[in-house]
Amino acid sequence: MTEVFKGSFTQQEPIPEAGIEAAVRVMRHGRLHRYNTAPGETAETVLLEQEFAAMTGARYCLAVASGGYAMATALRAIGVKHGDKVLTNAFTLAPVPGAIAAVGGVPVFVGVTGDLVLDLEDLEAKAGQARVLLLSHMRGHLCDMERLLAICDAAGITVIEDCAHTMGAAWKGKPSGTWGKVGCFSCQTYKHVNSGEGGLLITDDAETAARAIMYSGSYMLYERHAAGPPPETFETIRYETPNISGRMDNLRAAILRPQLADLHRQCERWNERYRAIEAGLADTPGVTLVPRPPEESFVGSSFQFLLNDWSGDAVQTLLARCLDRGVELKWFGSAEPVGFTSRYDSWRYVPSEPMPQSDHVLAGLVDMRVPLTFSLEDCAVIARIIRDEAGRIFQSEH
Numbered sequence: 001m002t003e004v005f006k007g008s009f010t011q012q013e014p015i016p017e018a019g020i021e022a023a024v025r026v027m028r029h030g031r032l033h034r035y036n037t038a039p040g041e042t043a044e045t046v047l048l049e050q051e052f053a054a055m056t057g058a059r060y061c062l063a064v065a066s067g068g069y070a071m072a073t074a075l076r077a078i079g080v081k082h083g084d085k086v087l088t089n090a091f092t093l094a095p096v097p098g099a100i101a102a103v104g105g106v107p108v109f110v111g112v113t114g115d116l117v118l119d120l121e122d123l124e125a126k127a128g129q130a131r132v133l134l135l136s137h138m139r140g141h142l143c144d145m146e147r148l149l150a151i152c153d154a155a156g157i158t159v160i161e162d163c164a165h166t167m168g169a170a171w172k173g174k175p176s177g178t179w180g181k182v183g184c185f186s187c188q189t190y191k192h193v194n195s196g197e198g199g200l201l202i203t204d205d206a207e208t209a210a211r212a213i214m215y216s217g218s219y220m221l222y223e224r225h226a227a228g229p230p231p232e233t234f235e236t237i238r239y240e241t242p243n244i245s246g247r248m249d250n251l252r253a254a255i256l257r258p259q260l261a262d263l264h265r266q267c268e269r270w271n272e273r274y275r276a277i278e279a280g281l282a283d284t285p286g287v288t289l290v291p292r293p294p295e296e297s298f299v300g301s302s303f304q305f306l307l308n309d310w311s312g313d314a315v316q317t318l319l320a321r322c323l324d325r326g327v328e329l330k331w332f333g334s335a336e337p338v339g340f341t342s343r344y345d346s347w348r349y350v351p352s353e354p355m356p357q358s359d360h361v362l363a364g365l366v367d368m369r370v371p372l373t374f375s376l377e378d379c380a381v382i383a384r385i386i387r388d389e390a391g392r393i394f395q396s397e398h
């Protein structure tokens with residue numbers, strides 16, 4: 001009998017009851033805007049910011065409308081201007097180059113290695129071209145952060161981290177998002193906490209935090225940011241910084257707070273699922289798994305493997321056969337982006353040279369979501385199906 005998987009790759013867990021109750025409380029009292037508080041009340045948004053700052057160890061935190069907004073705001077806050085070049089990943093999700101374009105910046109793409117992290121040799125070679133790196137920890141793979149910072153420090157490059165896939169992750173125990181000058185997180189449905197849309201920005205730098213708060217649309221209510229810098233930081237910044245509204249509201253914050261409190265356990269559950277798939281795919285002929293270095297504490301909310309040197313037709317056959325058996329895989333090697341765009345040559349508003357080494361990696365790169373609604377047995381079934389189909393195709397070709 002041919003095994004078929006019946007689960008949904010896009011089904012998240014429900015919002016925890018505590019989040020639903022908190023959201024209903026906010027709707028009952030009606031004060032959804034973050035600055036609309038009763039006497040003596042601390043807004044849910046402020047509490048969320050304080051809790052996320054405490055969790056990451058960052059000095060300041062600002063909650064905003066999306067992860068993309070957090071990144072664009074971070075770039076503005078550190079002074080990226082129209083026409084400035086910004087180094088970034090050739091392999092990431094469209095909102096990353098989009099954030100650079102939003103501030104009039106020009107992305108300069110840095111390649112991806114076979115371990116799915118930023119190619120640090122390519123970074124070193126291009127370090128002279130820009131003063132800023134928007135580093136995306138794409139699909140949760142962390143590069144050697146110490147080496148990355150050594151390269152950037154030597155070249156005078158400021159680092160902003162896109163942690164959309166690394167909320168809860170760390171390198172050598174230091175949380176992702178605290179290595180660079182600013183860390184940007186997404187609370188969109190498919191990330192590690194879910195408020196539909198939403199973003200969080202963290203930094204230890206008072207001026208950067210103050211500018212970000214003003215940009216986000218704080219009017220002159222910046223003193224209500226308990227997770228922000230002291231009022232004197234705003235002395236001139238408050239007159240100089242345009243309002244580009246992108247605040248978070250109390251409803252989203254209320255939904256997020258119980259999820260943050262539970263993040264550590266959720267990350268463990270993701271990793272159990274990740275390890276179950278990894279174990280099920282080990283030693284499959286033609287399938288290369290991605291090594292996870294011991295310095296990296298990752299969150300296995302998605303799974304990648306490489307079909308090195310497979311023909312495009314063979315990869316597409318695998319995707320079609322797996323889909324027939326209920327397993328939804330994505331391929332980063334197709335000529336046309338499907339569903340989402342993640343590679344440099346899809347973003348035609350950015351001039352780019354061909355990147356053969358990255359192209360070679362992406363030509364074999366297959367990706368899969370791992371929602372927490374999957375059981376460990378589901379993960380074993382998924383791995384068996386991929387193993388079965390991949391093994392068969394690989395053997396018929398070799």
Ligand SMILES: *Cc1c(COP(=O)(O)O)cnc(C)c1O
Nearest residue numbers: 066067068093095162164186188
């Ligand atoms: C989701 C995502 C973002 C930000 O997404 P928003 O939808 O704007 O919150 C940034 N980078 C990556 C790699 C992402 O996947």
